[in-house]
Amino acid sequence: MLQDTTDLGAMAETLSRSPDYRVLRRLVARPRYVPTLGQHVRTGVLLDTETTGLDHAKDEIIELGMVKFDYAADGRIVGVRDTFSAFNEPSCPISPEVMALTGITDAMVAGHRFDDAAVAAFVDDAVIVIAHASGFDRKFAERYWPVFEHKAWGCSATEIDWRKHGFAGAQLGYLLNGAGYFHQAHRAVDDCHALLEVLDFVLPTTGAPALALLLETARRPTLRVWAERTAFELKDSLKRRGYRWNDGSDGRPKSWYIDVDETALDDEIAFLRTQIYMQDVEPGVQRLTAFTRFSGRI
Structure with a gap:
């Protein structure tokens, strides 16, 4: 007999209150919200790319995922404004190594092209772009879309000392587990949704969302x-x-x-x-x- 989902939720809640157990919940992407008039928020964009290689000067982006979100002055994430997910067919076949790493095949990207105007419009009102490897993603994004040259960027992997705040490392999967979730990443936008929850996680060492610490670090020269x-x-x-x-x-x-x-x-x-x-x-x-x-x- 299938267990009633209400009972499962109650069981998970009970276990989570015990120091002997840790409960991981499947990550469910937040629904879109509409900001209210007069609401004092700022807008950010989480970005992730999949590419044909590591060389930003010659390799190509084959997938772009983005999540646009609003956040308050204290770093609390208010809601998701919109999402963006698109494939792009490269000029050469995807290598077996990249297919194994990303799960993206030639058939999946065949006939797809990025809508450059749509990408620029999506990020136009963002005050910051955050990636979990900005040293990698920013170089590729700027080569494809000049709008990213004029944005402030933050890196959630390097601009927070995650070990100092009790995490096993900076890998996204570790961080998501530490925030109480698991996900089965299939697309770049899925990792953006995962990063959203990681940044909204209240760090026990600061009592504030991880995003607040990231923004503080990013602002410093x-x-x-x-x-x-x-x-x-x-x-x-x-x-x-x-x-x-x-x-x-x-x-x-x-x-x-x-x-x-x-x-x-x-x-x-x-x-x-x-x-x-x-x-x-x-x-x-x-x-x-x-x-x-x-x-x-x-």
């Missing part, structure tokens, strides 16, 4: 310090410090670099002078904001 012309044997020291390597193929320096808060700049310069260069040098420094961070143009 950061400084990118380039450690150019460093000795090869010092690469491990730089990696331990958190530096990343740029191979120069994107027009930026072929160099190690790190992004730091303004308050940490003096310490970083001191590290390079005393541990790396052993002399009084002036490394190259770029100032980044939400409007330039993660962009391939910088």
